[in-house]
Amino acid sequence: MIRDALFYAVAAGILISATAVVTLRNLFHSALALLATLFASAALFLLLGAEMTALAQVLVYIGGILIFVLYAVFLTMDVGSKMSAAGKFKAALALPVAAAVFALLAGPGWRGASVMGGGIHGSPVQEGFASLRALGSRLLDPGANGFIVPFEIVSVLLLAALVGALAVVRGLDGGKD
Amino acid sequence: MNLPACLLLSSALFALGVYGLLTRRNLIAVLMSLELMVNAALINFTAFARFGGGDATAGAVFPLFVMAVTAGEMALALGIVMALQRWRSRIDVDELNRLHG
Numbered sequence: 462m463i464r465d466a467l468f469y470a471v472a473a474g475i476l477i478s479a480t481a482v483v484t485l486r487n488l489f490h491s492a493l494a495l496l497a498t499l500f501a502s503a504a505l506f507l508l509l510g511a512e513m514t515a516l517a518q519v520l521v522y523i524g525g526i527l528i529f530v531l532y533a534v535f536l537t538m539d540v541g542s543k544m545s546a547a548g549k550f551k552a553a554l555a556l557p558v559a560a561a562v563f564a565l566l567a568g569p570g571w572r573g574a575s576v577m578g579g580g581i582h583g584s585p586v587q588e589g590f591a592s593l594r595a596l597g598s599r600l601l602d603p604g605a606n607g608f609i610v611p612f613e614i615v616s617v618l619l620l621a622a623l624v625g626a627l628a629v630v631r632g633l634d635g636g637k638d
Numbered sequence: 639m640n641l642p643a644c645l646l647l648s649s650a651l652f653a654l655g656v657y658g659l660l661t662r663r664n665l666i667a668v669l670m671s672l673e674l675m676v677n678a679a680l681i682n683f684t685a686f687a688r689f690g691g692g693d694a695t696a697g698a699v700f701p702l703f704v705m706a707v708t709a710g711e712m713a714l715a716l717g718i719v720m721a722l723q724r725w726r727s728r729i730d731v732d733e734l735n736r737l738h739g
Contacts, residue, residue, distance in 0.1 A: 622710030
């Protein structure tokens with residue numbers, strides 16, 4: 462009962478702050494609304510029992526990506542200034558397209574989940590399915606069910622992304638511009 | 639709190655991201671809309687892991703990979719934003735048509 466109430470409160474928080482992210486004219490305010498959205502979804506992950514996902518969300522998204530976004534906002538524009546609005550035609554087109562995407566996603570999702578319905582409706586997943594211990598042993602498991610190969614590939618990918626970002630920012634000539 | 643409610647929530651979040659992607663012109667704002675869409679996918683992954691039965695831990699592993707890839711993507715994208723800022727001093731996506739044939 463209390464979990465349901467918490468879920469609806471968190472869902473409302475996510476949707477309201479996400480609406481603020483896409484509609485506010487001030488880029489800095491928009492980034493702060495994104496912070497609220499990410500925190501609310503971390504709370505949702507906690508409600509769903511995925512504590513490690515919530516932890517990673519706070520550490521990686523809020524502590525990493527969002528700080529980076531805020532730096533980019535500060536470096537590229539005056540904080541008080543407003544963004545230029547989209548053209549009238551694009552703005553008129555965006556709402557129906559977004560509504561169609563929502564209908565296409567939510568309709569089959571709702572029907573399918575209702576068909577699966579009874580059996581899984583709050584079916585008891587074992588507690589701690591996303592605990593640090595469970596996820597860590599699964600990530601480093603070299604067996605058929607493990608994820609050690611993608612785990613290692615991701616580390617190479619992150620290194621490549623960092624080197625690539627540095628190369629883009631400095632310029633390939635070593636920053637002699 | 640059940641699976642259909644979570645799917646509705648993530649669909650709405652994804653649609654909001656699509657709306658932002660179409661209406662924003664500032665490149666950083668476009669990237670923030672992209673973050674909203676990725677977040678909707680993460681909510682979907684976690685909801686199916688929680689309510690879908692089967693291998694729940696494998697479902698919880700995927701969001702971690704998605705986060706890592708998104709972190710790399712954002713590092714690269716914001717690097718491009720910085721480079722564009724120096725080159726053009728404006729980062730509206732409508733004006734980035736240099737590759738236009």
